[in-house]
Amino acid sequence: MTVAVLCGGVGAARYLRGLLDVVEPCEVVAIVNTADDTVMHGLYISPDLDTITYTLAGAIDPDRGWGLCNETWTAMAALQRFDSVRPAGSRSGESWFGLGDQDLATHFYRTSRLAEGASLSMVTAEIAAAWGLRLTMLPMTDQRVSTIVSVPGLGELSFQEYFVREHHGVAVDGVRFDGAAEAALTVEASHDLRGASAVVIALPGFDAMLAARRDSVVAVSPIIGGAALKGPADRMLAELGMEVSAVGVARLYAPIAGTLVIDQVDAALAPRVEALGMRCVVVDTIMKSPAVSAALARTTLRAAQGASS
Amino acid sequence: MTVAVLCGGVGAARYLRGLLDVVEPCEVVAIVNTADDTVMHGLYISPDLDTITYTLAGAIDPDRGWGLCNETWTAMAALQRFDSVRPAGSRSGESWFGLGDQDLATHFYRTSRLAEGASLSMVTAEIAAAWGLRLTMLPMTDQRVSTIVSVPGLGELSFQEYFVREHHGVAVDGVRFDGAAEAALTVEASHDLRGASAVVIALPGFDAMLAARRDSVVAVSPIIGGAALKGPADRMLAELGMEVSAVGVARLYAPIAGTLVIDQVDAALAPRVEALGMRCVVVDTIMKSPAVSAALARTTLRAAQGASS
Numbered sequence: 053m054t055v056a057v058l059c060g061g062v063g064a065a066r067y068l069r070g071l072l073d074v075v076e077p078c079e080v081v082a083i084v085n086t087a088d089d090t091v092m093h094g095l096y097i098s099p100d101l102d103t104i105t106y107t108l109a110g111a112i113d114p115d116r117g118w119g120l121c122n123e124t125w126t127a128m129a130a131l132q133r134f135d136s137v138r139p140a141g142s143r144s145g146e147s148w149f150g151l152g153d154q155d156l157a158t159h160f161y162r163t164s165r166l167a168e169g170a171s172l173s174m175v176t177a178e179i180a181a182a183w184g185l186r187l188t189m190l191p192m193t194d195q196r197v198s199t200i201v202s203v204p205g206l207g208e209l210s211f212q213e214y215f216v217r218e219h220h221g222v223a224v225d226g227v228r229f230d231g232a233a234e235a236a237l238t239v240e241a242s243h244d245l246r247g248a249s250a251v252v253i254a255l256p257g258f259d260a261m262l263a264a265r266r267d268s269v270v271a272v273s274p275i276i277g278g279a280a281l282k283g284p285a286d287r288m289l290a291e292l293g294m295e296v297s298a299v300g301v302a303r304l305y306a307p308i309a310g311t312l313v314i315d316q317v318d319a320a321l322a323p324r325v326e327a328l329g330m331r332c333v334v335v336d337t338i339m340k341s342p343a344v345s346a347a348l349a350r351t352t353l354r355a356a357q358g359a360s361s
Numbered sequence: 362m363t364v365a366v367l368c369g370g371v372g373a374a375r376y377l378r379g380l381l382d383v384v385e386p387c388e389v390v391a392i393v394n395t396a397d398d399t400v401m402h403g404l405y406i407s408p409d410l411d412t413i414t415y416t417l418a419g420a421i422d423p424d425r426g427w428g429l430c431n432e433t434w435t436a437m438a439a440l441q442r443f444d445s446v447r448p449a450g451s452r453s454g455e456s457w458f459g460l461g462d463q464d465l466a467t468h469f470y471r472t473s474r475l476a477e478g479a480s481l482s483m484v485t486a487e488i489a490a491a492w493g494l495r496l497t498m499l500p501m502t503d504q505r506v507s508t509i510v511s512v513p514g515l516g517e518l519s520f521q522e523y524f525v526r527e528h529h530g531v532a533v534d535g536v537r538f539d540g541a542a543e544a545a546l547t548v549e550a551s552h553d554l555r556g557a558s559a560v561v562i563a564l565p566g567f568d569a570m571l572a573a574r575r576d577s578v579v580a581v582s583p584i585i586g587g588a589a590l591k592g593p594a595d596r597m598l599a600e601l602g603m604e605v606s607a608v609g610v611a612r613l614y615a616p617i618a619g620t621l622v623i624d625q626v627d628a629a630l631a632p633r634v635e636a637l638g639m640r641c642v643v644v645d646t647i648m649k650s651p652a653v654s655a656a657l658a659r660t661t662l663r664a665a666q667g668a669s670s
Contacts, residue, residue, distance in 0.1 A: 092469075092473075093404070093470075093472055093473050094403045094404055094405070094469070094472035094476060095402070095403055095404075096403070124433070124435050126433055126435065126462035127436065127466055127469070128466075130462070130463040130464075130466035130467075131466045131469060131470065133466065133491045134466070134487070136491065137487040137488075137490045137491045138487075139487070142477055142479075143473070144470050144473035144474045145469060145470040153435035153436045153439070153462045154435055154436065154439040155439075156436040156465065157436055157437075157439035157442065157454070158439075160402035160436070160440060160453075160454060161402075161440065161443045161453050161454040163402055163403035164402050164403060164452070164453035164454060165451065165453045165454075167400075167403060168452075170451075178443070178448070181445075182442045182443050182446045
């Protein structure tokens with residue numbers, strides 16, 4: 053059995069850590085969001101790939117949830133020297149996107165390999181191996197896809213400008229995925245996209261492929277008790293006119309996932325989820341410990357296997 | 362009076378420091394070699410510009426002669442993780458070119474500004490201002506020129522591969538300047554190229570311009586007592602079939618410089634330099650202290666002015 057997980061950042065990383073407690077690493081394929089990738093200082097940066105890699109390697113900073121533990125910030129601090137000379141309109145040398153000194157090595161290696169002509173898939177496999185990971189890690193695509201967030205008054209921002217620079221503290225009136233129409237799932241991702249899946253992001257190729265085997269696709273609601281555990285997902289849903297609840301999530305996932313896992317605080321919403329044509333599983337989804345992550349992983353696997361058996 | 366100095370790395374930086382002790386910074390234009398620039402980890406690196414900037418800012422590491430003092434090397438150390446996964450033929454993640462954590466900020470800023478469309482001249486002025494320098498600093502050209510060193514058995518190497526990676530410990534049978542035929546002096550460099558000059562490198566545009574006002578061009582011999590003070594200039598001259606002495610240097614500079622300054626240990630060579638049609642000035646040229654640098658600066662200025670008055 054291969055378990056394919058379509059995943060984003062911090063939450064997905066914790067889910068994967070739990071999954072690896074209950075499934076052999078060689079049976080797990082993580083297909084990771086790259087729509088929030090960015091270029092800073094000439095360096096190609098894949099925040100979700102790195103968060104997952106560092107988390108599974110046991111090297112993530114547990115307090116921040118991103119970046120390496122025991123990190124230093126010398127290069128970022130030295131950038132401040134250029135604040136006084138940066139011309140109007142230039143974004144060079146800005147330090148709002150924190151890159152730790154150790155973390156930089158990952159971006160150096162990835163940027164240089166891409167410049168040598170390697171695909172992001174190849175580089176991702178090399179970086180995972182360098183960190184001793186034994187699962188299969190794949191970017192969702194080798195092409196560039198960029199989440200573009202539209203903010204009244206500020207115009208269009210890259211996801212990292214919205215999320216990190218603006219601390220997702222501004223209202224959003226649109227989201228689009230630049231390049232998504234032209235982007236293709238990698239051959240490896242298409243090949244491995246079988247087994248149970250926790251869907252975190254939708255890409256055109258994903259939608260069709262998941263809809264065709266919807267019964268064994270399991271999604272985990274990121275909205276718990278009407279709010280996102282972390283980040284701006286709740287406000288973004290509201291700003292885009294959607295219901296901020298597990299039911300709103302169910303409406304988005306119903307076409308591609310047969311099962312929605314919701315938190316126990318939302319147990320009363322299960323009938324409304326089921327009315328949308330999804331099975332609904334109610335458990336603890338707040339992964340505050342490895343044990344909860346592992347239990348959630350077991351639940352999602354059972355849901356996917358139960359449905360397909 | 363404007364003093365234009367055509368300069369390279371460590372020696373030129375020390376010369377400039379001396380010059381700034383005897384001439385107002387607003388009267389000094391440093392036109393700096395960029396033929397040894399390189400791209401590492403996706404970052405555009407200008408070693409001579411940085412050595413001069415850091416030296417004049419009083420921030421250079423005095424023992425190494427390059428890079429910043431009180432530097433840390435966290436990012437470089439972290440690169441070693443990728444040694445085990447780098448595919449054959451890839452040079453990604455190699456750490457033989459030392460980039461300190463503070464120093465990285467300079468490369469980040471330069472790389473990002475160039476990507477925004479700024480010229481290297483503009484970025485160089487901004488970086489010099491950020492470090493509080495008051496002289497005018499210009500790259501010799503805004504186009505890319507690359508020193509390519511031919512080494513039997515290893516093929517063609519970039520200058521940094523030859524100089525740093527191979528510790529200039531391999532014999533050279535050719536040197537060419539890739540892109541030099543197409544490169545143009547910047548408008549600013551052409552404009553400022555008057556006054557005395559210590560010539561360190563020759564670029565096509567330089568040669569013609571200097572030959573036309575050869576009388577007030579002063580060169581300082583980098584060969585002292587038959588050897589280079591630092592680096593491979595002596596061996597490179599020998600390997601390329603030239604005499605390794607101040608006389609060999611005089612043969613190279615005679616078409617473009619009216620005066621050659623040689624070290625006092627080479628005093629006996631003065632008649633042979635003069636036989637090549639150059640004036641010869643004999644002084645202490647080993648800049649082991651700021652006082653020697655300043656004295657050498659005075660000597661070169663006097664030579665240039667004496668000749669042109």
